[in-house]
Amino acid sequence: MLDSTAMTMGKDKPAAGADMVAAIRDLSSRELAPLVQKIDTAGHYPEAYMRAYGRAGGYAAHLPSETAPDIDTAVRAMAAAGEYCLSTSFCIWCQDALGWYIYASDNDGLKETLGARVATGAALGGTALSNPMKSFFGIEGLRLKGKRVEGGYIVRGLLPFVSNLGDDHYFGAVFEVEGETKQNVMAIVPCASEGLTLADNTKFVALDGTRTFAVQMRDVFIPDTLVLAHSCESYIKRIRAGFVLLQAGMAFGLIRDCINLMQQVKGPLGHVNKYLDAQPEHFAEQLDAMERKVSALSATPFETDPGYWRTVIETRLVAGEASVAAAHAAMLHCGARGYVTTGAAQRRLREAYFVAIVTPATKQLKKMLADMAH
Numbered sequence: 085m086l087d088s089t090a091m092t093m094g095k096d097k098p099a100a101g102a103d104m105v106a107a108i109r110d111l112s113s114r115e116l117a118p119l120v121q122k123i124d125t126a127g128h129y130p131e132a133y134m135r136a137y138g139r140a141g142g143y144a145a146h147l148p149s150e151t152a153p154d155i156d157t158a159v160r161a162m163a164a165a166g167e168y169c170l171s172t173s174f175c176i177w178c179q180d181a182l183g184w185y186i187y188a189s190d191n192d193g194l195k196e197t198l199g200a201r202v203a204t205g206a207a208l209g210g211t212a213l214s215n216p217m218k219s220f221f222g223i224e225g226l227r228l229k230g231k232r233v234e235g236g237y238i239v240r241g242l243l244p245f246v247s248n249l250g251d252d253h254y255f256g257a258v259f260e261v262e263g264e265t266k267q268n269v270m271a272i273v274p275c276a277s278e279g280l281t282l283a284d285n286t287k288f289v290a291l292d293g294t295r296t297f298a299v300q301m302r303d304v305f306i307p308d309t310l311v312l313a314h315s316c317e318s319y320i321k322r323i324r325a326g327f328v329l330l331q332a333g334m335a336f337g338l339i340r341d342c343i344n345l346m347q348q349v350k351g352p353l354g355h356v357n358k359y360l361d362a363q364p365e366h367f368a369e370q371l372d373a374m375e376r377k378v379s380a381l382s383a384t385p386f387e388t389d390p391g392y393w394r395t396v397i398e399t400r401l402v403a404g405e406a407s408v409a410a411a412h413a414a415m416l417h418c419g420a421r422g423y424v425t426t427g428a429a430q431r432r433l434r435e436a437y438f439v440a441i442v443t444p445a446t447k448q449l450k451k452m453l454a455d456m457a458h
């Protein structure tokens with residue numbers, strides 16, 4: 085069914101733009117909605133859905149290639165999934181980030197091989213950039229250390245949380261190489277590498293269906309063919325706005341569902357819910373304004389002006405805070421209906437905090453804005 089909806093451009097090509105988002109919306113209502121409880125309570129990873137999302141073109145819109153990167157469409161597709169499940173929309177963001185890293189690099193060989201498979205969901209994976217993103221903004225040191233060897237690097241270290249992984253998955257990472265001058269290298273790491281182990285030893289309050297692992301690297305060889313940037317400072321500046329803007333998809337889907345939850349109880353509970361300070365109409369207006377802002381910022385993800393970067397950070401901060409506020413309001417509107425273990429409101433509230441704590445977390449965003457003011 086999906087294939088006939090999504091393949092409007094030609095026999096084997098997925099649909100683009102609004103058609104693709106409509107196909108993802110249709111796919112999500114059929115294949116993701118029934119899994120939401122299993123994902124939340126049993127930590128189920130919706131692999132078949134993740135692959136179908138890729139076949140529908142969901143992981144390709146934002147990739148810079150012959151066409152300009154369409155981050156706006158990628159955000160809308162992610163939000164269509166996020167209306168049902170934040171755990172899954174986060175996995176989609178992980179996959180989107182992985183493709184973004186590859187296609188924004190100069191490594192053409194990698195684009196043609198792994199990149200093409202990531203773009204369709206044939207290969208899955210994620211990103212270990214929380215630690216580097218904190219490191220580059222003066223919060224903590226880099227956790228991975230590398231050594232230059234013939235044809236590549238040997239890397240060691242431990243990353244506490246990397247999501248959307250599996251034995252045959254991949255992730256983007258940054259390691260520090262000591263030498264005459266310190267150098268930060270960004271590369272793609274295959275989970276199947278010798279010396280790499282994945283440990284699944286954490287239970288989260290939500291987002292347990294994200295296949296999040298602690299990654300231990302013990303002298304893992306990373307060949308030059310997997311390197312995205314041998315000295316990654318300017319490359320990180322190139323990818324950072326896209327990395328942050330794409331996260332809006334998680335926030336927008338969640339907020340839209342919280343608005344729906346508030347609207348749904350208007351019939352039975354509107355006569356008393358109207359006394360609550362936060363009303364769905366307020367969040368709908370705020371969502372509309374945020375969507376327009378992200379859409380405008382998405383048009384120029386490689387913009388180098390510091391004012392642009394500052395606006396991206398401000399917008400991301402608002403999206404995290406609005407996610408928590410909307411989920412909190414949905415909980416108050418739904419009352420006991422939302423407080424039962426199968427209630428959507430309590431799940432959305434647990435999920436919402438993730439938007440505010442995933443890197444760049446609210447506290448990091450506030451630090452970045454404070455640092456920019458000096």
Ligand SMILES: Cc1cc2nc3c(=O)[nH]c(=O)nc-3n(C[C@H](O)[C@H](O)[C@H](O)COP(=O)(O)OP(=O)(O)OC[C@H]3O[C@@H](n4cnc5c(N)ncnc54)[C@H](O)[C@@H]3O)c2cc1C
Pocket residue numbers: 178210211212213214215224244245246247248288290291294296441442443445448
């Ligand atoms: C469900 C989930 C999925 C995540 N997926 C990814 C991912 O795919 N890629 C990625 O790079 N990051 C991932 N993270 C990390 C996330 O982006 C944040 O970095 C993390 O939530 C902490 O951010 P913070 O800025 O609030 O740091 P703080 O909570 O203030 O933490 C400071 C430091 O302590 C570390 N830390 C916190 N708890 C533990 C622990 N139990 N054991 C060891 N170290 C710990 C943090 O990683 C961080 O470096 C994930 C986190 C969660 C909860």
